[in-house]
Amino acid sequence: MIHLAGPYVLAALLIGLGLAGLLLRRNAVLLLIGVELALAGALVLMVTAGARGEVDHEAGSVLPLFVMTIAAAEVVVALAIILTAYRHRARIDLDEPNEPRS
Amino acid sequence: MTALDLAFLAASVIAVAGGVLAITTRQVVHAALWLVVSLLGVAGAVLILGAELVALVLLLVYVGAVVVLVLFALMLTRAPIGPDTAHAPGLPRALAAGAVGAAVVTMLLSVLIPLAGGWGATVDRQSADSPRVAREIFTTWVWPFELLSLLLLAALIAALAVSRIQRDAP
Numbered sequence: 001m002i003h004l005a006g007p008y009v010l011a012a013l014l015i016g017l018g019l020a021g022l023l024l025r026r027n028a029v030l031l032l033i034g035v036e037l038a039l040a041g042a043l044v045l046m047v048t049a050g051a052r053g054e055v056d057h058e059a060g061s062v063l064p065l066f067v068m069t070i071a072a073a074e075v076v077v078a079l080a081i082i083l084t085a086y087r088h089r090a091r092i093d094l095d096e097p098n099e100p101r102s
Numbered sequence: 103m104t105a106l107d108l109a110f111l112a113a114s115v116i117a118v119a120g121g122v123l124a125i126t127t128r129q130v131v132h133a134a135l136w137l138v139v140s141l142l143g144v145a146g147a148v149l150i151l152g153a154e155l156v157a158l159v160l161l162l163v164y165v166g167a168v169v170v171l172v173l174f175a176l177m178l179t180r181a182p183i184g185p186d187t188a189h190a191p192g193l194p195r196a197l198a199a200g201a202v203g204a205a206v207v208t209m210l211l212s213v214l215i216p217l218a219g220g221w222g223a224t225v226d227r228q229s230a231d232s233p234r235v236a237r238e239i240f241t242t243w244v245w246p247f248e249l250l251s252l253l254l255l256a257a258l259i260a261a262l263a264v265s266r267i268q269r270d271a272p
Contacts, residue, residue, distance in 0.1 A: 002106040002150070002227050004218040010114045010147055012210035014121060020203030021125030024196060026189040029175045030130060033137050036168065037121050040144045043160070044151075045214075051151045052225050058238040061230045064148075064156045065239075068163050069250045073257035075168050079175045080261035086179045093189055 007048040014041030028082045028092040032075060039071050106227055110150045117143025128185040134172045138165050152229045 018038025025031050043064045050060010086092050120140030124133050141164045149157040182188075191199070215221065239247055 001104050001224050002110060003104075003221075004223045004225055005215060005221045006107065006110045006114065007147065007151060008214040008218045009211065010110075010117060010144075012207045012214055013114075013118050014144070015210060016203040016207035017118065017121040017125060019206050020199045021121075023199035023202055024125055024191050026191060027130060027181075027186065029172060029179060029181075030133050032172060033124050033133055036137060036164070037124070037140065040117075040141060040164075043156070044144060044147060047148050047151050047153045047156055050153060050230065051227070053228070057242040058230065058235045061153050061156055061235045062239055062243050064153070065159055066243075066246060066250060068159060069254065072163055072168060073253050075171060076257050076261045077264070079171055080264040083175060083178055084264050084267055092179050 002051075004048070004052070007044055007051070011041045011044040011048070014038065014044065017041075026094050028085070028094055029079070031094070032078060035074075036071065039067060043067055106150060110147055113143050113146035113150060115143070116140070117147060119143075128187070128190070130176055130181040130186050131173065131183075134169055134176060137172070138169050141165055141169075150227070152227050154229060155232050155235055156230075 015038050018034045018036070018041060021034030021037060022031060023034075025034060046064045046067070047060055049055055050058070082092065089096075117140050120136050120138075120143055124136035124140055127133050127136060141160065145157045145160045145165075148160060
């Protein structure tokens with residue numbers, strides 16, 4: 001037996017932390033850490049729905065696997081874009097004005 | 103308070119503490135390593151909720167692949183060793199980010215706790231049946247599953263194409 005409030009509180013905290021991290025970071029690579037935390041919160045929510053036995057077709061286990069795959073694809077493309085931008089601008093500060101390297 | 107509740111609480115504390123440190127530490131490499139700690143906590147929580155397969159894949163994909171990728175990116179962008187003072191967010195921004203985070207947590211709790219059936223609602227833990235999960239993936243979810251393999255291929259090619267862009271290309 002397990003109390004249901006725990007997983008929901010954990011999910012809410014992780015999503016809040018992820019959003020705060022997104023707003024806090026100026027380093028473009030570390031921005032992704034906030035995204036990952038928010039996705040982990042969503043994942044906990046899905047697993048909780050599965051643990052309650054309210055979903056059919058084992059969606060509580062299958063959908064988190066799909067979310068993780070999509071998150072991995074997202075990170076690969078995002079890091080490729082960030083690294084290309086870094087090569088062009090030699091900066092990864094998101095607050096810098098958008099001008100090419102002199 | 104059952105033993106499972108205590109175990110879940112411990113995993114949650116690890117996850118949240120790791121998350122807080124991951125988004126606040128000034129050492130950029132440590133941020134990625136604290137993300138590992140946080141995700142280990144999440145994997146523990148998921149394991150306690152009964153989804154063993156999800157917990158294991160979380161460890162493999164996130165800790166094994168995503169964090170390593172982030173660490174590589176940090177090194178390729180010449181992350182400083184030691185505190186990163188050049189990218190400090192400043193106090194107003196930190197306060198705003200904290201306020202937005204707290205507001206989102208409050209909003210989600212006000213929605214999710216009634217959804218859980220109040221603070222006292224409980225559910226019996228039952229392990230997800232891995233053979234059944236596998237059967238469902240390859241019957242009910244087979245088209246989304248195949249689509250995901252296409253998505254991964256597209257991401258692979260896109261990452262290659264983006265990283266080959268030349269600086270002086272027209």
